[in-house]
Amino acid sequence: xxxxxxxxxxxxSLWSVGVAAxxxxxxxGTCIGAVWISPMHVLDIVMTHIAGIHLASSATSxxxxxxxxxxxxxxxxxxxxxxxxATSGCAYQGTFRxxxxxxxxxxxxxxxxxxxxxxxxxxxxxxxxxxxxxxxTGAMMAVGLTYSLGRSALVGRSATSLILAGxxxxxxxxxxxxxxQQRNSDKIRxxxxxxxxxxxxxxxxxxxxxxxxxxxxxxxxxxxxxVLDVFSVGDEEALSMGLPxxxxxxxxxxxxxxxxxxxxxxxxLIGFVGIIVPHTIRLFxxxxxxxxxxxxxxxxxxxxxxADIISRTVLAPQEIPIGVVTALxxxxxxxxxxxxxxxxxxx
Amino acid sequence: MTTLAVNSLNVKxxxxxxxxxVSLSIxxxxxxxxxxxxxxxxxxxxxxxxxxxxxxxxFTIDGNDVxxxxxxxxxxxxxxxxxxxxxxxxxxVFDYVMLGRTAHLRLLASESQLDLDMTDLVLQELGLLAFAxxxxxxxxxxxxxxxxxxxxxxxxxxxxxxxxPTTALDIxxxxxVLELIDRLRQEQKIAVISTMHDLTVSGLFPDRLMLMASGExxxxxxxxxxxxxxxxxxxxxxxxRIISDERGPIVVPHRENPTNS
Numbered sequence: 296x297x298x299x300x301x302x303x304x305x306x307x308s309l310w311s312v313g314v315a316a317x318x319x320x321x322x323x324g325t326c327i328g329a330v331w332i333s334p335m336h337v338l339d340i341v342m343t344h345i346a347g348i349h350l351a352s353s354a355t356s357x358x359x360x361x362x363x364x365x366x367x368x369x370x371x372x373x374x375x376x377x378x379x380x381a382t383s384g385c386a387y388q389g390t391f392r393x394x395x396x397x398x399x400x401x402x403x404x405x406x407x408x409x410x411x412x413x414x415x416x417x418x419x420x421x422x423x424x425x426x427x428x429x430x431x432t433g434a435m436m437a438v439g440l441t442y443s444l445g446r447s448a449l450v451g452r453s454a455t456s457l458i459l460a461g462x463x464x465x466x467x468x469x470x471x472x473x474x475x476q477q478r479n480s481d482k483i484r485x486x487x488x489x490x491x492x493x494x495x496x497x498x499x500x501x502x503x504x505x506x507x508x509x510x511x512x513x514x515x516x517x518x519x520x521x522v523l524d525v526f527s528v529g530d531e532e533a534l535s536m537g538l539p540x541x542x543x544x545x546x547x548x549x550x551x552x553x554x555x556x557x558x559x560x561x562x563x564l565i566g567f568v569g570i571i572v573p574h575t576i577r578l579f580x581x582x583x584x585x586x587x588x589x590x591x592x593x594x595x596x597x598x599x600x601x602a603d604i605i606s607r608t609v610l611a612p613q614e615i616p617i618g619v620v621t622a623l624x625x626x627x628x629x630x631x632x633x634x635x636x637x638x639x640x641x642x
Numbered sequence: 643m644t645t646l647a648v649n650s651l652n653v654k655x656x657x658x659x660x661x662x663x664v665s666l667s668i669x670x671x672x673x674x675x676x677x678x679x680x681x682x683x684x685x686x687x688x689x690x691x692x693x694x695x696x697x698x699x700x701f702t703i704d705g706n707d708v709x710x711x712x713x714x715x716x717x718x719x720x721x722x723x724x725x726x727x728x729x730x731x732x733x734x735v736f737d738y739v740m741l742g743r744t745a746h747l748r749l750l751a752s753e754s755q756l757d758l759d760m761t762d763l764v765l766q767e768l769g770l771l772a773f774a775x776x777x778x779x780x781x782x783x784x785x786x787x788x789x790x791x792x793x794x795x796x797x798x799x800x801x802x803x804x805x806x807p808t809t810a811l812d813i814x815x816x817x818x819v820l821e822l823i824d825r826l827r828q829e830q831k832i833a834v835i836s837t838m839h840d841l842t843v844s845g846l847f848p849d850r851l852m853l854m855a856s857g858e859x860x861x862x863x864x865x866x867x868x869x870x871x872x873x874x875x876x877x878x879x880x881x882x883r884i885i886s887d888e889r890g891p892i893v894v895p896h897r898e899n900p901t902n903s
Contacts, residue, residue, distance in 0.1 A: 521753075527730035534692075534713060535724075538713070
């Protein structure tokens with residue numbers, strides 16, 4: 296009888312599923328590699344570094360280096376990046392009521408990419424700290440351009456027109472990026488490797504660089520989960536119900552774009568995570584963002600860790616760029632979502 | 643008692659002047675129905691009152707300018723049900739009705755126990771408790787209309803705007819929904835402004851009618867004053883007969899000398 300009397304929240308059991316999935320993915324991601332390292336050794340090494348506790352196992356110092364310097368930072372980076380890409384996609388989908396919305400769609404990724412490419416090409420040495428900064432600038436410029444174009448009378452003022460504007464902006468920025476690369480062919484290899492998307496292996500510094508941005512942006516988007524549900528009835532009705540539509544949308548877009556830019560600045564272009572993860576979870580939780588978002592945050596990270604395991608192991612010792620792996624998985628998925636949204640099922 | 647007053651309101655959409663110099667005043671407990679041919683500006687006028695379209699001219703509630711209010715405060719005064727409301731696939735009736743509580747929540751807050759109770763009360767009031775867990779996109783026309791009205795009630799605003807609340811409904815559901823609106827406005831002292839296409843029905847329930855044509859108010863008054871052969875002939879371009887009935891005028895289409903082949 297009182298079954299329905301609650302706010303739409305995620306049941307405890309599903310919270311634990313999310314947490315368990317993250318832990319399992321993290322463990323597998325650190326165990327699997329060129330050399331298999333047993334989970335007990337991994338746990339021992341992690342406990343030693345974090346809490347100073349030695350467990351009764353015999354992890355070697357080589358293993359220690361592999362785990363602590365190489366694999367774990369990479370897994371943690373994958374968790375952060377996957378999480379923010381999926382959450383941003385989920386937030387864009389909610390605020391634009393468009394199932395195909397993704398950091399790509401608004402030109403955010405292209406803008407971040409152009410920003411970073413310019414930084415690589417125009418700076419003499421690889422100035423590492425400049426990269427995220429240039430990415431942020433590019434992403435915010437792109438989203439600003441998309442937003443003002445989408446709201447101008449030029450293309451109308453609906454959510455759909457905003458997305459069309461995003462596609463136009465993305466094409467323009469990609470063209471400019473190609474031009475920049477062509478003019479600087481000596482550095483093209485470096486940029487090329489970056490564009491395909493890679494999870495950096497420069498130890499903990501990348502994690503430290505992006506984690507604060509990603510945590511803050513995720514927290515902001517998390518705070519807007521009820522608002523995203525209100526958006527689902529469309530701008531006009533949401534406004535008549537008392538939602539300051541423009542302000543709320545701006546906050547969501549800025550947080551999602553900033554988070555995306557942070558991710559892009561260290562990993563390059565990793566696409567489709569924002570489409571694959573939220574839509575898979577929708578199948579289980581329904582469309583309420585209050586149920587969707589906690590699992591998207593968890594499984595976005597889990598998904599990217601597994602994509603990274605695939606990229607490292609399938610052609611070992613060679614590595615497939617992770618952006619290629621997600622694109623191979625994501626393109627068919629994109630068509631699937633496109634097909635079901637044509638039937639009017641996803642909104 | 644709350645009084646909404648509109649004085650010489652104008653609405654322009656893309657430079658087109660859709661609503662011209664409309665004035666009206668309505669207090670809680672009253673029901674004003676706007677009628678008029680297609681394209682008369684009825685829906686545009688309601689949307690302007692709901693605050694989703696910009697307008698110029700006087701627009702006050704109890705003497706306070708509505709345009710000075712924050713969107714949330716305005717929504718606490720005025721609720722709006724669109725002609726064809728979006729029913730998000732996968733959303734439960736309870737969650738949908740609770741969206742009406744948005745006006746009473748700070749932007750980033752979650753619903754409190756009060757909001758849950760209010761939603762529950764409204765569902766109970768409208769006999770929708772059994773529907774609480776249904777997906778809103780699977781409801782029939784009549785259920786859907788009750789659910790959207792429930793959402794507007796959960797908003798707890800003294801003024802409710804209903805755009806064509808009965809258009810998609812068969813005659814049985816039409817009466818059910820209209821009786822419901824009538825009961826609510828009397829019991830809960832709500833001011834209702836609605837638009838309607840069925841002229842006979844519009845003479846039965848609302849206590850005042852306002853006839854709009856080409857964006858302007860042509861005439862207003864009670865049903866007998868507004869629903870005349872003359873008015874309907876002139877503004878709808880329709881041939882009708884008016885049958886006088888003590889409950890209200892009955893408007894029936896009329897055909898003169900059908901040509902037999």
